[in-house]
Amino acid sequence: MCAVFGFLDYKGKTSNAVLKKLIHYLSVAAEVRGTDATGIAYVRDGSMVTYKKPKPSHKVKLFFPRGTRSVIGHTRFTTQGSEKRNCNNHPFEGHCGTEAFALAHNGVLYNDRELRREQHLPTTPIETDSYIAVQLLEQGQQLDTENIKRMAGLVEGSFVFTILRNDNTLFLVKGNNPLTLYHFPALGLYVYASTKSILDNALKKVKLNGKYSEVDVSEGEIVKMSSSGNLHKSTFTMQDYIHTMFNPYNWNYLNYAKWWEANEREELLLEYCGTFGVSEEEVELLLEVGYDPDEIEELLMDTAAMEEAINEAKTLLQCEA
Missing domain, CATH: 3.60.20.10 (Aminohydrolase, N-terminal nucleophile (Ntn) domain)
Structure with missing residues (x-):
């Protein structure tokens, strides 16, 4: 990312x-x-x-x-x-x-x-x-x-x-x-x-x-x-992943890279969210209820939408409890 x-x-x-x-x-x-x-x-x-x-x-x-x-x-x-x-x-x-x-x-x-x-x-x-x-x-x-x-x-x-x-x-x-x-x-x-x-x-x-x-x-x-x-x-015509996916080494590398990037993106959001006035706990809350890093990234740019998402997430977890 x-x-x-x-x-x-x-x-x-x-x-x-x-x-x-x-x-x-x-x-x-x-x-x-x-x-x-x-x-x-x-x-x-x-x-x-x-x-x-x-x-x-x-x-x-x-x-x-x-x-x-x-x-x-x-x-x-x-x-x-x-x-x-x-x-x-x-x-x-x-x-x-x-x-x-x-x-x-x-x-x-x-x-x-x-x-x-x-x-x-x-x-x-x-x-x-x-x-x-x-x-x-x-x-x-x-x-x-x-x-x-x-x-x-x-x-x-x-x-x-x-x-x-x-x-x-x-x-x-x-x-x-x-x-x-x-x-x-x-x-x-x-x-x-x-x-x-x-x-x-x-x-x-x-x-x-x-x-x-x-x-x-x-x-x-x-x-x-x-x-x-x-x-x-x-x-232009983009390459597909057919031969990559059927090569065991490349397939493992591709999937590991995707897993690693997703986890690192979450870490980056936790590290940087304070700049936008959002706490790590609030980001973790959004991740817990199913928001992905892309969605949280968009919310960081919109204070009102972020507040609404956090409140909805808190309400959802309270109902589940």
């Missing part, structure tokens, strides 16, 4: 101060899905710049210079590769021919070692499963939709990829993990985050003028947004 977030400011109407505030509140809201590391990437004078730290976002000052038109961000919940080695944290940089890019991933990939062998990819000090996506893209001469489609069709697991090219073209690649994208047409601004609650929570703190609409992004779609704001969608 991690989170991705960011923006594309294709008209340049929104001030740098407001965009910085937007990224700050997006990153803080995204802590509910990961506190192990925080990072962003942006384009400066045609070059990619990444900044990341093995710290929760509320302890990191995220800077980007005036004139920055697009930022991709990530808050990390570690599953593979220690966050204390900063090279394991997102976003990752890569190159396709003369093009540079940065990539951030939300999810878990299960066939990274297999792909490294099959595709004869070089060894790397980066231990994170997500980095296989960068290596696959680097096999191409261009960072374009066809190259991304090939990569997305090779990896197995859960994913949303966000990819920023050094001409400020932004790609959103939706697998089976959540993603919400808003468009402010009057401002010339796209804003995205892993979940609607993260996005809405941040926008409550940042007053953006103008109406917005949600852009539908379906599983198996690649959304390409150019630096001028043109949006184009294409599709």
